[in-house]
Amino acid sequence: MPDGRCLSVDECARPSLNSCHKDATCIDKVFSAVLGLRGGLTGLPRGLITGKQEGYTCECKPGFADISTDRVNKPGRICQRTSNECSQKQTYGVDCDQNAACVDTPEGFQCVCQPGFADISASVSKLPGRKCVEVVNECTTGKADCSCNADCFDRAEGYECKCRPGFVDASPDTAKYPGRVCNRPKSPEHYGQTSKQPQCRGSEQCGPNEECRFNTKGEMVCQCKRGAVQQADGKCKVFSQCERMNECDRNAICSNTYDGFKCQCKVIDN
Template structure:
């Protein structure tokens, strides 16, 4: 303040102070743990551990899992308070102190502070926590300012499914990691969950039958090729040889008076042309039920078909034979269907037949052609000629060329020709090739390659000539 005369002057000074406020925290600076999600809010932010992790968001640790099939967590154990030296949740001690509760090979452990449930890895304490089979969890006071927290621990163990008796009472249960199995005890059969007395173990069926056990019962079924009720099985007669087949069933006699006599000779005489003289097998059965005669329990005389067929005598069977029918395995007469050429003779034989061309014809019996003749008086065959191999265009055994190339050997007007394959002597008409063969005076024989897949056979030809006309 300055005085000047009576006036007073007052000076006021103002200082402006600039204050820099702290910046508003945001997620852009990645303040959270790597396994946490950050969320901005007005003037702040929050950190939350991601699913599968636990912590305060600034530090997140993986939550141990026990989700494998057949495994589950045990209860939490706290065997030791942090007094004296440590809080020692030792695996081996825990197993000894809790028999039957903890498996020998856990797949995971989970340890936490007993009171707060905080994961041991988030406490900041120095902890020894190895795999379950090594140590469990140990917190030593000396390493933690003489005061460990009180921890509890649990283990991921295979579930012993056998404890709940899942198997049949007649089965043995075997536990295995993540699973179990049930096996029926000796003398029982089934899947282990249901076991039944194995009646098949005593072999109740016929040796030629298959036994199938079922709950409370069993069944016997004759094997393929056998017939019967499974307790008694007999071989089914066969008639499968080539050229053979079964006749129809015959029933010539009812079981009246003395017998049911299906006698072979009587049947042959009474059914002419239907039964062969030497069958290779017989098949006899009860007419009504179709049951094989060997399964009836009756006394039957049944020999080979050529001996007696089948005879059931009433006197041997409480005066009442069943009514039987019989059939025979006979050679098929293939000749009856005329399989041969019309100019061949067919001969039937057991299981087969043969075709032979008639005299004056040649061929395999299925195809026969007339053999040319040269039997007229004064005529005879020339030699065979082969002037051309089947090269280039054809095998051309041309009549005029042959006469020119063989002067004085072939007459001008043959009355017949005979042509054949040179190597096999097969008549040209039986080869299947397309052949031009006219009368000798026209062309002789011509086989064109183009008409025969580019490969004619090599033919030879001869002529029937008058010896006086050369």
């Protein structure tokens, strides 16, 4: 000041004036010194704090370790959490799957699925290790119950059975458990069983609700039209429950079945 007094500036009152870590407490040296003097003086003797000295110090909060590069002269610039949430799971709400390992990190903790387990958590990128399932290939270990006329596909959460071309899925629950019972159609001349000659040349040669089109073997065969379902007697019948009434989500595709309809979520490309 012009009269020779030193003005007390509280750097801790404004974060822009100090370099303390976010997990550290800022302690203003000048302010503390003033409070320590009798009479509550607002000015300090000249030379108590020079221009080269910082008028504050930083102290890491409880539960944080001071790992600053110069802890003697500039403490509290880098504070690292010392609490191990993994050792106190209930206290810190650690929600790792029982088949996941809890790993302590500077920011908190992370869950990592154990070897031999796949991470199928709802949000793997943000919250991994919340749901871990054992990696078992039911298709190669003989645990799958697919029909002998179906192919088995290993999935992250189990497996899927799919009837081979030329077979009709007659499983009791085709929506949830397809490919358990795969039968040959009762009218092979209409439904493209193995043949050296094409089964049809035009849809006019096919039965009601059928159309002539190529199968997976490149043969022209009679198949049920879109919206028609093959019945047990091999005939195609149109069921339009999807058009009249269904409970499918707006992001799902409704498909007519013999006894109603089924919903399947749409595939969205990322």
